[in-house]
Amino acid sequence: MSQPDHLVSTGDSGTELHYTFKVEGGDFGSAGSVSTGIKKILQQIGVKPETVRKTAIATYEAEINVVIHASQGEILLTANRSAIQIVVRDKGPGIPDVDLAMQPGYSTASEAVREMGFGAGMGLPNMQRCADTLNITSKVGEGTIVEMIFTNE
């Protein structure tokens, strides 16, 4: 298991783990490796399988989005006994209309990305389906921040 950035004692929730992972835009060879690494960490610290599954699926969709659309990004994992938080931040084109982007089937991905099995406008709806809370903030020309919470209870 990779080492966390730091551990924080949080009283009732026990120890909280913090990890930061880099994601390179355009690197389809490694795309998904952060998400599967996070999945392994969550399995090793005893998170419920269904929570692991939902977190892995949503994080993978978010990671793919960074690789497709952004020049670079990072994924921050915070985990304690009761919940998992995933924050995905990227430097990229941003999303002009988040409500429109949330609609199933809406996509601005290239044909090359579609040929890889993504870019069909299902990523954000999949994240919404898996996460208990999903917040997206975006600035056109700067980047996007996706925050997701997965309860483990």
Added chain:
Amino acid sequence: MDFSDLRDGAHSLYPHAMTLDEVRGILSAQVLCCSDMLSIGIKFACGCDLMSDVLAFTQPGALLLTGLTNNQVVRTAEVLDLTAIVFCRDKQPDAETISLAEELKIPLLSSPHPLYESCGLLFKNGLNGCGGLRK
């Protein structure tokens, strides 16, 4: 047959589960990696080229049949704990993708049949889809 990954009582839920070797035989498929894993049990399958749909609707343990051969198919299988992947119409992934699957212990097969026929052959032989299992 090795169905050790099925929980107690699961045989009644999956009466037509088959081994990966039986899948290979039914599809006349070529084994591309993990040939030592052909005794694993397959409970159900899905056929899909859209990985976002696979992520949304596939159950852990499923066999994936697809016409895509890039490494994201293997990553998707890893995220979802899929049992194995069958590439249809004799498609072959590149060496890097095969190497990734070998490392992750996800068997890869290549079927000469197109996707629809590959799914149909397995379904005709009793292998169910994931659809009825959705919560």
